[in-house]
Amino acid sequence: MPPLTFIPTEREDHRSVAARKKREAMRTRILRAIMDLYSDPAKISTSIEDVAREAEISRGTFYKHFTSLDEALIAVGREVTDQMTQDMLPIYDVVSDPVNRVSTGLRLFLTRALTDHRWAAFVLRAELVAQESVLLTYVMKDLRHGAHEGLMEFDNLQAAVDSVMGATVEGIRTILLKRTKDPAQYIDSTIRITLRGLAVEKRRAIKATETSRELVDALPQSVRQTWRAGT
Template sequence: MIAASWANSRIVIPLDLVLSQPSDKNEDHRVVFARKRRERMRARLLKATFEVYTGDRGINDPAVIDDVIKAAEVSRATFYKYFTSLEAAAAELGHELADEMVLELDTIQSPITDPLKRASVGIQFFLWRAVDEPNWGAFVARSKHVVSETSAFMRRVTGDIDSGARTGELNFARLDAAVTFNNGALMNGIGAISNGVDRPAEFIEALTNMILIGFGGKREDVIDVQKWGSEFLRKNAPSHYPWWRTHR
């Protein structure tokens, strides 16, 4: 996977969609050229989809295909060569973002084994990214595909919450209810931040504590874990993520 900078947000496109190399060294150069041209057009359409969905649109002005083809400066026929509908383009973009979210979190979260600490770091990681990249946050918060059952993000969240319950660190009655609670709070939090909240650091601290308490954590333990996660990110994130602002 590689990252492309789109409207102040990094969107990951599969490597084979952007910089494919011929699998056969003897492959006709015309075939290679045509494939790369298709890859560039697909990336262009996804970029336009992202821009349209994260634009300043009112509730009564939903995105339509005409908006995307205008932003991409292509014909309607060209759009339909790559996607059957605007929803299909948004779905692909949503799944790419879900994959990216997991890959980015793995980079920094993998050494952590304690379930509450993992949750603390993960929650604050995504909320702070929405602060630094509001366009990213706007798309993630609106995209149902990021939290669809088949997305990498959902598989990761479900697995982490289930593991925490099995070790006794997290306490709740139903796994599906816990996952729904987490995703609802997190995605709404990302959306709120993208729209602008006063004192985002306080907002992130409060929301993280509430989510962790909702998972069955004791208040005194949760406060310590939230602070631990915040400090962990402050020390480690700047060297891993270009979007992380060092002034935090």
């Protein structure tokens, strides 16, 4: 006689699905609360108690999903940057030239900061790039490709990544704090200077800056509307 095999009933399957959806909904609720708190410039520091109060949950519920505030913050950072990277793909993935890809990626982040201040404020206070994030993978790949093709030059990949990400974060800060009277010109300059710092030839850096402007202008309206809604 063959061994008995447990076959879940439809009722039990439904319970499992319902429980998973409930967990996912609660996790999303916690992450949204964290993003709201960290994007508020009036909040100097944030605690688990603050998150629990904002999400209207108990500390115990928080700990069912995350072991610490740092772990939850990393999760939010990863989701924010990964979602941003997904928004970029309609135009980013059709670009093969690594110089144009770096230029386009940087422009997309700075352009979003112009309209989505909640997102920009969160990026400045939280960890922009979590380990193994989609964004970090793309940046490293593009820089490696650029160096391999002789279009960029640097002696340390991590330093090159930090240069690009540093320009991104500080660019977002300048835009959010309105430290520039001409954001469009500032974004162009940031891109050119960053590319030149990677030893991209001057004319190529200027052309890549123009190309990324054209590509971002073609960004789907659905994505722009999402940014304006601050979601």
